[in-house]
Structure formats: structure tokens, C-alpha cells
Amino acid sequence: MAESGGEFYDRQEVRRPAEREQAIFHALPGLIRHALDNAPAFVRHLGDVDPDAIVDRAALAKLPVLRKSQLHSLQQAALPFGGFNATPPSRLVRIFASPGPIYDPEGPRLDYWRFARALFAAGFRSGDLIHNTFSYHLTPAGSMVEGGARALGCPVIPGGTGQTELQARVIHDLKPRGYVGTPSFLLVLLEKARELGYSTASITKALVSGEAFPASLRERLRREFGIDAYQCYATADVGLIAYETSAREGLVVDEAVILEIVRPGTGDPVPEGEIGEVVVTVFNPDYPLIRFATGDLSAVLPGQSPCGRTNMRIKGWLGRVDQGVKVRGMFVYPHQIGEALKRFDMVGRARLEVSREEERDRMVLRCEVAGAPSGLEQALAEAVRAATGLRAEIELVPPGTLPEDGKVIDDRRPSP
Numbered sequence: 001m002a003e004s005g006g007e008f009y010d011r012q013e014v015r016r017p018a019e020r021e022q023a024i025f026h027a028l029p030g031l032i033r034h035a036l037d038n039a040p041a042f043v044r045h046l047g048d049v050d051p052d053a054i055v056d057r058a059a060l061a062k063l064p065v066l067r068k069s070q071l072h073s074l075q076q077a078a079l080p081f082g083g084f085n086a087t088p089p090s091r092l093v094r095i096f097a098s099p100g101p102i103y104d105p106e107g108p109r110l111d112y113w114r115f116a117r118a119l120f121a122a123g124f125r126s127g128d129l130i131h132n133t134f135s136y137h138l139t140p141a142g143s144m145v146e147g148g149a150r151a152l153g154c155p156v157i158p159g160g161t162g163q164t165e166l167q168a169r170v171i172h173d174l175k176p177r178g179y180v181g182t183p184s185f186l187l188v189l190l191e192k193a194r195e196l197g198y199s200t201a202s203i204t205k206a207l208v209s210g211e212a213f214p215a216s217l218r219e220r221l222r223r224e225f226g227i228d229a230y231q232c233y234a235t236a237d238v239g240l241i242a243y244e245t246s247a248r249e250g251l252v253v254d255e256a257v258i259l260e261i262v263r264p265g266t267g268d269p270v271p272e273g274e275i276g277e278v279v280v281t282v283f284n285p286d287y288p289l290i291r292f293a294t295g296d297l298s299a300v301l302p303g304q305s306p307c308g309r310t311n312m313r314i315k316g317w318l319g320r321v322d323q324g325v326k327v328r329g330m331f332v333y334p335h336q337i338g339e340a341l342k343r344f345d346m347v348g349r350a351r352l353e354v355s356r357e358e359e360r361d362r363m364v365l366r367c368e369v370a371g372a373p374s375g376l377e378q379a380l381a382e383a384v385r386a387a388t389g390l391r392a393e394i395e396l397v398p399p400g401t402l403p404e405d406g407k408v409i410d411d412r413r414p415s416p
Helices: 017-038 040-046 068-077 116-121 141-152 164-174 183-196 215-225 334-341 376-388
Strands: 094-098 102-106 130-132 156-158 178-181 205-208 228-235 239-243 251-253 257-262 276-282 292-298 325-327 330-332 347-357 360-369 393-397 409-411
Touching: 017 040, 068 102, 068 292, 116 141, 116 228, 116 239, 130 141, 130 164, 141 156, 141 239, 164 183, 178 183, 183 205, 183 215, 183 228, 215 228, 228 251, 228 292, 239 257, 239 276, 334 347, 334 376, 360 376, 376 393
Parallel strands: 130 156, 130 178, 178 205, 205 228, 347 409, 360 393
Antiparallel strands: 094 102, 228 239, 239 251, 257 276, 276 292, 325 330, 347 360
16 A cells, blocks of 8 residues: 555665565565466476575576467467466456457456556545546456556546547546546547537546557647656556656566566576566466566666666567568467577577568578687578578677667568
């Protein structure tokens, strides 16, 4: 719960970083043991791991990642959650269906998705009436906000999506203090209300998510409508991952999440500041996702936030990891490239460039290498063919040559 009258939601946000790391990795073995004892899929996924040995980030990084892109097939083989749930469905509160479908459990804890922290950082306080326009149908976004609002002591108007004229009237009549939803729908509602002659002046704060939030829109909301809007990053599987604060410098990682940035297609952490895939371990006893690869790209922002919160910061959502591309009739995925490169420690960043020449697909794997040993190109070519079933040309380039954008596959073929 929020500390009364405080600047921060709770003391956890201002712990010394060393204290936070110690607490997290003191608790992590228990989470892993809980998953092994109660979620049968983790026995298969983690193998004979010793939970007591996972005591720091280096040890955590040796565990296999669980990819969001795998969840649909894993769940279909063992409905509803693929065996990764530690709480049986009969003891849950809700089961959601995200696109895929991928099924997401919600347990009975107050603020299950941990959204109160993000709401508090965006300026919401007990008693503020919130107009919540995230969907209440099948996907968990609406429930995420509602749970956080209840923990914070904020009543909610369950607006959901659509019915813009009615929602504009509701805002005019009920005068909510804040809005939660996508930034584009907020603008739609504001413009519809203005068209109909309804007042939206009561809304002075907003928490937005679910899509890009450009600075131009943030400034327009402030200048034209008097709304101070913040953003957060969450997923249907994990809940809140990171949230914006008054510093307006990146997003601060949630206290119940261990966040890693890894090279896409692998589980290998990248250096601070480099773009990579967001991998999270979440302290959720009902659905204890361990090294869950979200498919989203971001990067760690060095240093601590000027707002006083001391947890790691990320630059926010920077796009999606490359999805599979079809080459010569076969799909190629980033994780296959990662598998091919796994035994080549001398290779830094790598990128598979797919082009079309004389109506034939061409694959070139460009690898950053300093001081390549003899025979490396041939060995890499053989590894790529073993992983993908396709031949690729190999081009070795100096470190720092490839763009730092997190891409593993660059499809340069013209659109049909």
C-alpha cells in the first residue's frame, strides 16, 4: 500500500541498489523451488536445476528462457496454461484470453498485476475517480487497472473501448480526475467531447500504455487539454514491468520483477545501454514466470532516476524482436540464429540479412568478430545450416559495425 502523504508508493522504491539485489536473490531460490514443486512444466523446462545455486544475475542468466512465442503451442498441449501455473484454475479469480489465443491467469491477491505503483507515480491518489478505457473483454488490461485502483483507494468508471459519445457524456457528468487507457483513445475522447460541447476539464492526469506515446502527443495533451500524462509498460502475462515517474527519464522497473536485456534469439545478457530483448522473472506465486522472454525490445538506461527511485531504468518500449521470415519456403527465426552462434564466443552482435537477387532469396549472416581464427566462416556456415536447414553466406565485420537496434533478422526483400 502507498505510504500516506509520501512521495513514493513504498520504501521498496528507494532501497539501496545493493539491498534490493540482496533481497531479490535471497527470495529467488524459493520462487524457483515453488515453481518446480507446483508447476509441472517447469520441471521439464528447467531440468535438474538446483534452486539454491541461483543466487545472482550470472547464475540466473544460465537458466533457459521461456519465450512468449512458444506459449500458444505449449498451452495447447496442456490447457489452459501449459503446466506453468502453480495455482490450479479452480482457485483463480479470472482466466483471460489474449490474442493467439494465449491464456493468462489472475489470482486472488489484491492488485494482482501490481498496477497501483504505476498509478501512484502518475499522480493518482486515494479518492481520485479514474476513467478506465482499457478493455474488459477477454484481455486483462481493464482488470489490471481496476486492481491497482482498488489497492490505491480510487473508484473506477469501467469505460472500456468504444461508445465514444456515451463515454464523453460520462466524463462530462461524473468528472473523473484521471484517465487510463491508450493515448490515442484519450485524444479521440477529448476531441469527441469538444465536438459535442462536453467538458473534460476535470481530467488533469493520465496513465497510458499499449502503444507508442510520442513526445508530440504528450505535449499536445498538456498544452491543449491540461492533462499531465505518464506511460507504463506492461504485458498480459506479467502485468506491470516498468513505469514512468516525474523525472521523465526512462521507465523504472517494478519492484516485483527481475529484468534482463538479452541478445535476441539467445538468453545472453547484453552490455548496459545496448538494445536487446526484455526478459523478466516475476515474483508471482500463481504464475511464476522465470526468464520469460517478452519479445519486446528495450535497453537499460544507465544511472538512477532523478526522482529518487533507485531501481533499474529502461528506455521504454523500442519495438518487437524480429518475427520469423520465410526463406526458400522455410521459416527462419531469431532463436535459430542464436542457437547457431551459441558455441562461438568470439562473435559479438550478428545479423542475418535476407535479400532477393535474380528472383532467388539470399541469406548473409554478418558477424562482428575481433581477430577471427582460421576456419571460422566455414564453421559458422555449417552451424547456420544445421540450425535452419538453409545455406547462408558468412561475412565477418569489425566490432561496432552493425547497428545497435536489437535486430537479428533484417528482411530487405521488396514487398510483393
